[in-house]
Amino acid sequence: DKIMDLLKELQETELPKDLHIVVTGDQSEQTRTTVHDLVNTIIIGFVLVTIILMFFMGVTNALFVALSVPLSCAIAFLVMPGLDFTLNMIVLFSFLLALGIVVDDAIVVIENTHRIFDNGKVPIKQAAKMATGEVFLPVLTGTITTLMPFIPLAFWKGVIGEFMFFLPITLIITLLASLLVAYIINPVFAVDFMKPHDQQRGTGRRRFTKRDRVLTVIFLALALLCYLFRAWGVGNFIIFIYLFILLEKFVFSRWIHAFQNRLWPAFQNWYTKWLKRSLAHPGKVVLITIALFFTSIVLVGIRQPNFLFFPESQPNFTYVYLNMPVGTDQVYTNEVLSKLEARVNEALGIDLENGKKNPIVKSVISNVTVGAVDPNSGEVGDFPNKGKITVAYVQFSERKGESTVKYMEKIREAVRDIPGAEVTVDKESSGPPLPKPIVVEITGDNLDSLLSTSERLKRYLESKHIAGVEELRSDFQARNPEIVFDLNRERMNMEGISTYTIVNNLRTAVFGKEISRFRDENDDYPITLRLSKEERANIDAVRNMPVIFRDMGMGGAVRQVPISAFADIRYATTYGGIKRQDLKRIITLSSNVLTGYNPNEVVQEIQKELANFKAPLGINIRMGGQQEEMEETSS
Numbered sequence: 001d002k003i004m005d006l007l008k009e010l011q012e013t014e015l016p017k018d019l020h021i022v023v024t025g026d027q028s029e030q031t032r033t034t035v036h037d038l039v040n041t042i043i044i045g046f047v048l049v050t051i052i053l054m055f056f057m058g059v060t061n062a063l064f065v066a067l068s069v070p071l072s073c074a075i076a077f078l079v080m081p082g083l084d085f086t087l088n089m090i091v092l093f094s095f096l097l098a099l100g101i102v103v104d105d106a107i108v109v110i111e112n113t114h115r116i117f118d119n120g121k122v123p124i125k126q127a128a129k130m131a132t133g134e135v136f137l138p139v140l141t142g143t144i145t146t147l148m149p150f151i152p153l154a155f156w157k158g159v160i161g162e163f164m165f166f167l168p169i170t171l172i173i174t175l176l177a178s179l180l181v182a183y184i185i186n187p188v189f190a191v192d193f194m195k196p197h198d199q200q201r202g203t204g205r206r207r208f209t210k211r212d213r214v215l216t217v218i219f220l221a222l223a224l225l226c227y228l229f230r231a232w233g234v235g236n237f238i239i240f241i242y243l244f245i246l247l248e249k250f251v252f253s254r255w256i257h258a259f260q261n262r263l264w265p266a267f268q269n270w271y272t273k274w275l276k277r278s279l280a281h282p283g284k285v286v287l288i289t290i291a292l293f294f295t296s297i298v299l300v301g302i303r304q305p306n307f308l309f310f311p312e313s314q315p316n317f318t319y320v321y322l323n324m325p326v327g328t329d330q331v332y333t334n335e336v337l338s339k340l341e342a343r344v345n346e347a348l349g350i351d352l353e354n355g356k357k358n359p360i361v362k363s364v365i366s367n368v369t370v371g372a373v374d375p376n377s378g379e380v381g382d383f384p385n386k387g388k389i390t391v392a393y394v395q396f397s398e399r400k401g402e403s404t405v406k407y408m409e410k411i412r413e414a415v416r417d418i419p420g421a422e423v424t425v426d427k428e429s430s431g432p433p434l435p436k437p438i439v440v441e442i443t444g445d446n447l448d449s450l451l452s453t454s455e456r457l458k459r460y461l462e463s464k465h466i467a468g469v470e471e472l473r474s475d476f477q478a479r480n481p482e483i484v485f486d487l488n489r490e491r492m493n494m495e496g497i498s499t500y501t502i503v504n505n506l507r508t509a510v511f512g513k514e515i516s517r518f519r520d521e522n523d524d525y526p527i528t529l530r531l532s533k534e535e536r537a538n539i540d541a542v543r544n545m546p547v548i549f550r551d552m553g554m555g556g557a558v559r560q561v562p563i564s565a566f567a568d569i570r571y572a573t574t575y576g577g578i579k580r581q582d583l584k585r586i587i588t589l590s591s592n593v594l595t596g597y598n599p600n601e602v603v604q605e606i607q608k609e610l611a612n613f614k615a616p617l618g619i620n621i622r623m624g625g626q627q628e629e630m631e632e633t634s635s
Helices: 003-015 028-057 057-064 068-083 089-099 103-118 124-150 157-165 166-191 209-229 234-278 282-303 330-349 402-416 447-463 489-495 499-510 539-543 599-611 624-634
Strands: 316-322 361-366 384-394 420-428 439-445 480-487 513-519 524-529 547-549 557-562 567-574 579-581 584-591 618-625
Touching: 003 489, 028 057, 028 089, 028 103, 028 234, 057 068, 057 103, 057 234, 068 089, 068 103, 068 166, 068 489, 089 166, 103 124, 103 166, 124 166, 157 166, 157 209, 157 624, 209 234, 234 282, 234 539, 316 330, 316 402, 330 384, 330 402, 384 402, 402 420, 402 584, 439 447, 447 584, 447 599, 480 499, 489 499, 499 539, 539 567, 599 618
Parallel strands: none
Antiparallel strands: 316 384, 316 420, 361 384, 439 584, 439 618, 480 567, 513 524, 547 557, 579 584
8 A cells, every 4th residue: 555655646746747657467456355345244244143133033132243343353363463363364264254254142131031021021131140040051062062162173284274263263262252341341231221012112103203313413414524534434323223223123123013013923833743742753854864874975975075274266467478498598588478478368359550449458577587476396596598478457346246266267278379489377376375276296316216207207298198287397497508617737736726726716707796885874895706797707808817826836926827727618408406305305396277177086096097107116106285285284
C-alpha cells in the first residue's frame, strides 16, 4: 500500500504525465481478497448461526448464545500475540471452523437456565447457579473430547505440519475460551437480561411505536456520524444492527412463533413415531446400520476417489522458465527469450503492434539473468543462461468466467520445440513451498555410474510415454564448459615461478581482488583490482597477461613473463556441481504434471515402470518430491 501511495505521489509530482505505470506481480491483491472473503464469511456465518438459534431458543436466548462467538474470539485474540501468531489465512479459517462449535457450550448452559427459570417461577440467580452446576461436567467433558483430535495435529511433522500448525492451536485456544464464556459470562448475561416472556408474542400485529422512532433517530445519527469520519465499517455495522432489530420485530417474531408452535411440534411428532418403530424392532435397526457401514466401504473401494496433496486452483500467474546451455551469453539468451515472448503473446491473443490486448491479462514481463531461476529447481543466484516470462492475470472477479488454466495450456503448447533450450511452464504455489509432483531420486557413491544410470533412466521413462508427464529434467549439469590452463611445471621451475603465483594472478584478473577501501561520512566502499570487461572476455588477452615476479636466481631482479610462455589452453567440459543427500551423491529427475491429470496416478504409473528398470549395483532409485511429503504427512 505504501508503494502504491508513493507511485501515485511520483506520478503527480515528478514523473512525466504520459508515462503509464503497471504494477505487476502484486500478490497483495490476492491476499487482501482472500482475507476479506474469509472475514465476510465469518460475519455471514455468525448472522446465520444467530438466526437459526432464534428459531429454536427465542430471540433473547439466541443473542446470549451468539455472543459467545465474538467473546471467545476476543479471548483468543488476547492469547495469540503471546504465541507470536499473525492474523493469517489459516487462523481466519480456524475461526470460521470454530464458529459452529463454540456455541455448543453456551447452548447447553443457556437452555438449561431457561428450563429451570421456567418463565419466572424460579428466581433467575438461583436458576443460573443450578443450571451451570448441573451441566458443568457434561460441558467440560464434551469440550475436551472435541479438543482431543486437534492436539496431535499440533505435532504434525513436515512442511504441511509447519503450514497447518496455526489451525489446531487456534481451535484449541478458541474452544477453551468458549468454556470460560459458558461458565462465567453467559450466566451473568442470563441473570441481567433473561426475563419472563409472553407466550402469545408474535401473534398480534406489530406497530411502529414512539420507541421505534426514537431508535431510528439514534441509529441513523450514529451511522451518519461514522460516515462523516469515514468509519465506513462501523457505520455499516450500526445500520445492520438497526435493520436486524426491525426484521426481528416485524418479520422474525411471526416466523419464530409459527416455527415453535406449528413446524417444530409437527417434526417432533414425526420423529417420535419413527423412534418408537425403531425401538420396537432393534434387531432390524442394527442389521440396517451394519449393512450401510459395509456398503459405504464397498462403494468407496469401487469409486476409488482421487487423492490430491493440495487442491488445484486457477493460476493467478503463469511462469515460463528458459534454460539455455551453460555458458550462453545473456545477450543470446535475451534473443531467444524475445522469440519465446512472441509465442506467449500469440498464445494469449495479444498483438502489441496493432494494439490488441487480452482483457484478463494484466501484464507480460520478461527478464534475463536476474530473478530468472525456477524456485523448484533448487538453484540460487543469477545465471546469464536463464530467462523468465511472467504472465500476470487480473483478479478472479474480473475474468468474467474465463479460465486461466486454458491459457496456461496454450502457452505450454506454444513454447515447445525451442532448439537448444529447456522450457518449463508453471504457476504460482498456492500452499506451502513444495517440490515438483514428480521427482525421481537416484543415489549412489560412484559418480560415473550415477550419471550413466540417470541418463539411461531418463531415456527409459520417456520411451514409455507416461500420460501426464510434462518433461523429465535432470538437475545434474554434466557438460559445463571450462577453460583449462595446462601448466608446464618444468619451465615454471626454470623461471622460478610457483603455481600459486599463476593462480593468484588469474583469479585477480578475472574475479578481482580488494586492494583498498574508500570511506566517506556515510559508508565505505571496496576498491577492486581486475582486468577491464573487454579484456576479461578476451581469452587471448588473459593468456598473454604478463606475470610480474622477483627472480631470486638472478639476484632478486624483477621480471615479467606472459602466462602463454609456460601454459597451454584447451577447452573442455566438466560437472557443474555434485549434490549429496545423507552423505550419498544424488541426481534427481523432475517434472510437472499436465493439467487434467491426477499427480498421484501419474506417480503410480512411474513407480510401476521403475520396478521394471534394472539399476546397477550400488545405485538406489526412489520417488521423492510431493509423493514423499504426502507419505510423511499421512503417517
